[in-house]
Amino acid sequence: MKLVMQVKLVPEAAQAAALRATLRTVNEAACWVSGVAFERRVPGEYELRKHTYGELKARGLGAQAAQHVIKKTRDAYTTLKANIRAGNLGRPGSQRRVKAESRPIRFRPDAAQPYDDRCLSWQLDAGTVSIWTTAGRLKGVRIACSPDALTTLRQHRKGESDLIERDGRFYLIATCDVPEAPMNEDPAGFIGVDLGIANIATTSTGYRAAGRGLTRHRKRQRDLRRKLQAKGTKSAKRLLKKRARKEARHAANVNHVVAKTIVTTAERTGSGIALEDLMGIRDRVRLRKDQRTTVHSWGFHQLAAFVEYKAKRAGVPLVYVDPAYTSQECSQCHHIDRKNRVDQATFACRSCGIVMHADDNASHNIARKGETVWRAGRESRVPATP
Incomplete structure (x- = not known):
């Protein structure tokens, strides 16, 4: 590696x-x-x-x-x-x-x-x-x-x-x-990780990394850049240059901490990690103008890359799953309905009536999909009977 x-x-x-x-x-x-x-x-x-x-x-x-x-x-x-x-x-x-x-x-x-x-x-x-x-x-x-x-x-x-x-x-x-650690070929289960903006990452084990602090930091940096650019003096330009990439460094540090927590938990419990495959999501979703800055500064790819390389170093299995319907499907009865997602934080199943945090529900669905993907991959690696 x-x-x-x-x-x-x-x-x-x-x-x-x-x-x-x-x-x-x-x-x-x-x-x-x-x-x-x-x-x-x-x-x-x-x-x-x-x-x-x-x-x-x-x-x-x-x-x-x-x-x-x-x-x-x-x-x-x-x-x-x-x-x-x-x-x-x-x-x-x-x-x-x-x-x-x-x-x-x-x-x-x-x-x-x-x-x-x-x-x-x-x-x-x-x-x-x-x-x-x-x-x-x-x-x-x-x-x-x-x-x-x-x-x-x-x-x-x-x-x-x-x-x-x-x-x-x-x-x-x-x-x-760096040599990779021996892979755990028989994980006890999979930890589903739901990535988002309100919560950077929510796992099926109960860990939740809130995104409020990072969102406030980005808004503060954005407002400060706007003021300094409008001022346009030499001292303002010097300060802009001095603060360049500060937001990116802070976001990278937050993603490192979140990734390390997820991988450490998986290593300690002998589990694998299931992540959503969000490649191309910015091209697929339609956004209001006031949402574009927030979504386009979302570092989900960086966080996934950090989790991936840390998992390799620790020998933790990692799979990517299709994120389709993970936020609309009930993790208990598997009923899928857009109306199950009441709002950003609340999930209420129209079939069985269970109410839980929407990100927790999605993480359990991702964990289940991760086990399915891992099991299918293992079956495909079994040599054919002569």
Whole structure:
């Protein structure tokens, strides 16, 4: 299982200047390589190297850095081609697709630059790294990360790491190949997880993560951004830049806490986890104008991704189920009726008369569907009788 660890660099002033200049240089070179690739109709990596490697060396890039710039550019065009083929940039002739196809790819001055073990070495016991720059090799650049992250890096770091600059701070994005725990092939049951906005997550075991605090935080951040944007002064712009991504970081932290609680409960009880497959829900539902901001800032996909990777690390089975009718079906008698859902929080079955919290009812339905999906999957893996 691949995990991405973000390690903060704590460089001195001269080291920070060298790192910043390096990112500017390599990304400017990548834009030039991109122009060459575009003119030559995006040749293969080997052919592109023949046309650009000498010039990159003349610009002051080391051999490995030049190779990474060429590979980064070629990978960017591969990704663009895949997005066009998948229809992610619209149909042929659409404005967005024509714009993407009609000009070379550009790289931001602070875009990520890959580093392999020849350009970057880690001294984890000393808490430093040695990294190549256009000003020479920087040794003893301090790093900052949690003890758990340090242990993961020491035991499982593999392959390249990316250097990025974000809001004036430098980070190394390292890939760790962490072995998955043995999967529990015989779970005692499944914990159904109903995802929502009023309640971020409600499980069939009774756990409910209320969304009031996160909603208030988002509204407070949105109102503050609106006021600062309307003010438009230099100090307001500085504060806007300082507070950039604060809402996203807070939401990610909340999702981490919720995901850890769900997975820990499943691991302790020997159960599996059943999640709703909500892919494409924003395209399927129709919303009033005043609901759009709330729904489109809903991080259900991030929460599901956090639950998924934490479940893999813990060896907890996880399945995705069809969310259709989970909020309208009675978890006791299985009667389905739109009128069963009285309001956002109340479920009252028109058939058997049971009354319960709507999210609790949905979580029980998801748990039952999860057991069905798991049982069907196990049956399909049974080898045929000879």
